[in-house]
Amino acid sequence: MQVESIKLIETQHITTVIGAALGALLLPLLSFLIIGFIKPRKSDWLSIFFSFVSFLLSVYCFINTWNSEIHHFTWQWLNTGVIKLNAGIKIDNLSSLMLVLVTLITTLVLIYSTEYMKGEKYYNRYFAHLSLFMFSMLGVVLADSLLLIYIFWELVGFSSYLLIGFWFDRDSAAAANKKAFIVNRIGDIAFFVGIMILFTQFRTLDLSALFGTAGKAGLIQQSVVENGMWKFVDVFGQAKTLDSWMLTAAGLCIFAGAVAKSAQFPLHVWLPDAMEGPTSVSSLIHAATMVAAGVYLTARVYPLFNPDALTVIASIGAFTAFMAATIALTQNDLKKVLAYSTISQLGFMIAALGIGAWQAALFHLVTHAFFKCLLFLGAGSVIHQLHHVQHKHHLDFDPQDMRLMGGLRKQMPVTYLVLLVASLSLAGLPLFSGFLSKDLILIGAWSGEKPGSTIVAVLLSVTSALTAFYIFRMIFKVFWAENRLQKTVENIDVSVHESGKSMTIPMVVLAIFSLFAAFSINPLHGTHSWIYEGLIVPLNSFSPKIQYMEFAESWVPIITVVLAVAMILVARFAYYKQKMTFLSKQSFLYKFSYNAWYFDKLYNSVIVKSVVLLANSIRWFDTNIVDGFVNGTASVVQSLSAIVDWIDRNIVDGFVNGIAALAGRLGNLIRGFQTGRVQQYMALGVFGLILIIVLSYIF
Amino acid sequence: MKNFVEIIQSSINDTLGSWIYLLPEISLAFIFILMIIADLFWAKRIKNLVAIIAVSGLFIVFLEVIDQFILIPPQGVVLFSAMIKLSTAAIWYKVLITISGLLVLLFSLRDFQLRNTEKGGSEYYSLVLVVTLGLNFMVMAQNLLMIYLSIEFVSVCSYILAAYLTGNKRSEESGMKYALFGAVASAVMLYGMSLLYGFTGTLDITNQAFYNGLASINLMSASVALLLTLAGLFFKISAFPMQVWVPDVYEGAPTPITAFLSVAPKVAGIALLITFIRAVNSGGSPSGSVFLASTENLLAALAIITMTIGNFSALWQTNVKRLMAYSAIGHSGFILMGVAAYSMTGQKAILFFLFVYALANIGAFLVIGYFSNVFHSEELEDYKGMGMKYPLVSVAMVIFLVSLTGLPPTAGFVGKFFIFSAAIEAYMLGGNVLLLIMVVFGVVNTVVSLFYYFKIPLNLYLRKAKTEISLDKGNLLFSVIIIVLALFTLFLGVFPNKLIGLINF
Amino acid sequence: MLNGIPLEHFVIVSAVLFSAGLFSVLSRKNAIMILIGIELMINAGILNLVVFGAFDKQKNEGQVFALFAIVLAAAGVAVALAIILNVYRQFKTVEPNQVEEMKY
């Protein structure tokens, strides 16, 4: 795929493609507004219709732009003083791909939700919020400037806040959405600082201008780092210089935003809690789309990262992948397993970006979106059914607890099958989409020359093995062996049945997209996938792009597959045959993993506590020191006389209290001369005169 | 013996020529006599005849005073062989005094304390007129003899007025304190004057000999003599160190008299002080006056001390009259700032400030009188919740207090503004840092004064009345005067040049 | 003139008079005594005036002033006495220090 053959269309007015994109963007907003204000009866189908139309429109954009054109529509938003800020839409391969991805998955999830969310009190509100999310997500994809991305970025966070807290009367949900928003806000702040740095240096935030497009070099590439300064000469020929660490800082700040959104270490803690939301929401937002936004952003601003930044990115990604996988091993909550698996997979993508496997990362983003979404939906349908049971018999158990499941494959064949497909894809076995993307990443990792890149490679490989293990642990625990729930309650029949069409059909669709065919003709190698070829690595002045090494290309796939299969077998022994057990529940490692490495505890005890403490101490400071500057003195004076007490209560406090108290004392002193005895008055007068005479003599 | 005849003739001509300029004073004297006669013969038959004569008479006098603006040449006229000088400034002060006299008379008409004295009012009214007469002479006097005479004249009558309420302990007490303290003050002043006479050989302070005499002897003895003399003036304008008597006397004296004492003698005293300072400073020598710096410093220091004493002590008062007394001291301090900034601006500023002060202060005392007519108390406690019961008067009260504090859009603000300007101007011209410090003190004192002035609105509005007793309605005459004064205060606040424009000397 | 008595003597005498008066004013308990003290002070002033007036042959302002001063002093004292009388009626005392209802 040659870069040159792509035609760049800069436009000030709306072309058909732009129009289609705008439509795809605005329709969801429209449906949100309609549902929000007009409150129609069939809100669900309204939103599905709108999102489906927007899906068609995005397909239209996709067909017209993929590998052929880049459309960039700008419109002057506002100008203050010297700077002009533009808002606009940029459609290149990446964004058009994301466009399709988001709209498709959203549509499917919406359909799924019609059954899953049936009978909810705030049914309509659910669809409204989901449409709002879709709008903001598409905004992130289409935005052409960092500021615009930031804006939609926060809106995404906001809508996810709304959706996590959908069951707002649950305290846990209320806590979870707050946590999610604030943790994301931390990332956003960093993101914003990054934006400020770039703006200071380049006076623009336009993506194409900054990072280049269609082979044209961007301002980043034009700026140079020499003897500790980051120099840039703008069009007016005046040079701007910042310390060179500012460049790294800019990169890392923006990456920090991605870290928060994509739930990377150390800001991953919000994602597991976010499972408080409906499972459908988790599948869409916290598996397929929103969390991928971080990866998307990192890919977008890729040229910004210098080697240092890339190293940080790679290590964070690899570490996160590993950590999350280990945690997923021991979780009993169905959704928790998937949540940590998501974190782990996102870690894969980030690491891939870090090591320079740009295309592989985005490829994995796409494949992962499908199969992870599918995993959640499948889990959702299981949970949904168990929920029904729970309701029917008024039992009190946690419908997400895997320890109470088992042997469901007979009762829910479709769910079982699709989940199996998804799991195989996640585990990275040949013929499944996951295999293509993941192996590209691993190959890339193994063929990095940078010192320490081997560590990353090892971590990732171990992770992929663990992945196979924990996902099949889930499969076996849920669908094989005997129904453990039945054992807890003898007399009642707790058998479940398959979910309805509107839930199974979307799952099947996703299952199809989890197979290799959707992406590549060659089931065994991803480099020939159309996505891989379609995504052009932006050229980058700071870091070299990687070459895949021969031996890696040949050996890595085989080893990983073997490992995966082995792990699956182990899992089968452990959880189906129950032949073997590893860690006792008391062992430290188990606890460590089960409690997610104690991150929440850490953060709560260290950060949150200290902030609250600080806040309280400041309040104390405010009331006792600033406010009561002389409440000390005041109290003394208070005991002296009732009138100072009057001043104390009725005039002022704080600093002014000081003056008031002093004034009061002075006044008291002076009026002390008013003894009421006329002779003393005379004496005062005379002495006053003498005083003056003496003083005037002195001066 | 030739020149003897000349002297006689000239002085006779001079005297005869001078009478016409004394029309207001003469008519005051006539009205006084008329009142006494009326009191003797017809008072029983025609109810408060005397009062009517007094008011109408004083009004006529007022017109005559106004008339004098046209009568005299711009540079003023010297009368009775330099005993007194009738200048435009003097006329302004007289106008101010007469107006306050009028207001106080009207005030007194309806004051329940005065109406309930066994003496009856007539004597009282005549005394008020006499005081007015004395004050008129004070502002014109420029001869030590004349000064002494007029001051004593005023004082002696004021003693009687203060102690007028026989059978009222406080009134008597205040009378006694006033009398004794005043007597000492005047004695000291007399001694000082005698020394001045001795040093200069003349009683006419505008006479060049006076300045030369003072300048020739050593500064120490000169300043002693001057200070002893000034003591009497400080007593009248209640400035440090002679302000001690003020709170007790103001508290005890009948409210209308307090109002009168807090304004009229102060006006006259300031006028006299300015004359005096000018006399001391008008050095014929090209090198300027030897006293200039010292008087500036002295007055600045006195201003600072006086206003500080007044305002800070006022913080503690719970009796409204006493509170106003202290505020009066504070205001003397502010006026002294103007005097210290000895300049044309200063004098205009002072005059305007005095006008404003007179309006607001008399207004405030009228309200106090109004309330004490209603519920026979001057304690802050009893003002609680009255704002809602007597809205108009209370609003007026707030306006007066705001004006006294010196906040826009009232006249008080403009007054203070001019005073500060005068001081800062003087600083810019002379570069005496003490003046700047004085201004800063003035500003701080303004804030402090808010503390205590706003105790009154606080009680009027923000607090609920203790007892819900139904009170009789207030007095109509009072309310009318009060409202008019309040409106004036506002008007002068917005259009100060309506008055300032007229003042040109 | 002054029959050969030097001026200083008169001035000193008047100064002594003034101080004595002032002393009694400040120290005496009885109001009447205070009034007498005041008289002394006034007389000190008058004495000065007369003495200095002796040198002012043309206008004799000093003497004139002295006369006025005497008269006014008398008037002032009369009024003061009257007030003190009233005070005595109210407070049953002529000691100013006992008369201190209003203070601070």
Add this chain to the structure above:
Amino acid sequence: MTLSILIFLPIAFMILVALLPSSLNHTFKYITLAVSIVQLIIAGFMYTHFNHSLPGVFNEQTFQFVEKHSWINLNLGTLGKLQIQYFLGVDGISIGLLILSAFVMAIAALASWEIKTNEKGYFCLFLLLNAAIMGVFSALDFFLFYIFYELMLLPLYFLIGIWGGARREYASIKFFLYTLLGSVFMLLVIIGLYFSVKDPVTGAHTFDMLSMMNPANYVQGSVFDIHSSTLLFGVSPRLLAFAVLFIAFAIKVPIVPLHTWLPDAHVEAPTPISIILAGVLLKIGGYGIIRICMGIFPDGAIYFSWVIGLIGVVSIIYGAMSALAASDLKRLIAYSSVSHMGFVLLGIASLTVEGISGAMFQMISHGVLSSMLFFLVGVIYNRVHDRDIANFRGLYSQMPTYSVFVFIAFFASLGLPGFSAFIAEAFSLIGAFNSNSIPRWMAVVGAVGILLGAAYFLWTLQRMFFGKTRFKGGEEWQSQLSDVNTREIIALSPMAVVALVLGIMPFLFFDMSNSAMVELVNSTLKSGSLHLETLSKLLN
């Protein structure tokens, strides 16, 4: 004439209300509302007729809706003539705030329905306050400005003191004294200025701010003359004067540590007055700093920019922290105001066009949002006379519509993109980061303030609105806590809409103020640095 109408319309109607018999109590609020609406219409007229290209700021010709009449003329004798003018006019700096005030006053009038006692007095004072506010924003003569500035104090004193909460006496006098303390010293600076400045045309000493802004008009060797080497108490008079003026205005903004009047005043004041306080009064501080401190003493603005920025940052963090710790909802919002106004100072300190535009925009946006927040607090307070966060839970299910408004207000003020506050804060931060006058870390710390903002607002949402419905007052409250009524919706919706519209179309404001901002910043930097050079030359 327009501005005069804007100012004196309320006064006319105040007199009318004062004259009407108290039996017509119920009509007063309608009269007041009508007045505010008419003002709003006038403001709209001004907005439409406002010429964006004219910068204003320093040049009288480029001001708009100018009215200039001679008012007070005196012959001072020694120092020549004194001339005070009735001089009104608007430019890019003031027009936005003028419109905002009209808007907020209308909202406050709607909120005044809650006033049940002594309506006559209340609405008289309300209208008086209204007039004073309009005057402050349109006065171009310093004397006139000062008069309006002080005139605001009295009505507020009584409005808080009479219709306020439990500790109203304390709160009202405290507010009064803090402000007065600042303003009396300002008076001295004013006097000093008019002695130093001569009107080039008439040659008289003038209070005309615009003349004061032009160094050419200063009398040679006068106190504030740039070329005079006189020192006051060892400091350059101009810098001293700037400091004095800054403190005077900063008390209003308010800044830490001069902020303690604000929480008390807000908490004790009745809802409409809180709205006015937060919506307009705080802005007067910022306006004064921009128009007067910077305009007249550019050297001071540069010299002190570091301090101002620091104060701003401290206020941001400090206010946010205090809000985090507040247990009374109204107090929380009051402290959030402290935090948000910190951004104004930060933007001003940056001395960049973006920064100061951001500051101006923050004032507008905060004006709207804080009014909305206080109105919302008033809604529940009027129903159950309680504001303690701990006493409410799960309000969302109890009052859905109300909660939606709360959501909008909260998220708007915690800087969610799409609402005005985001643009404002973003711009002041970007400006601060770009600034040459203050270090970059200030901007970064300021950004942390945004995070804290999210913390306290979301925590409040969690505590008050989510979870199972449970109130301190139990069933009784359940019945009293009815959802928002039509009047309240009518009042709330426009605020929400304005916040949203300004967030999406900030150019509505920026286009209006831009030229003024450019003018202001450029000449401030130019002349300011010039003055500082001369000063440093003079001092050694």
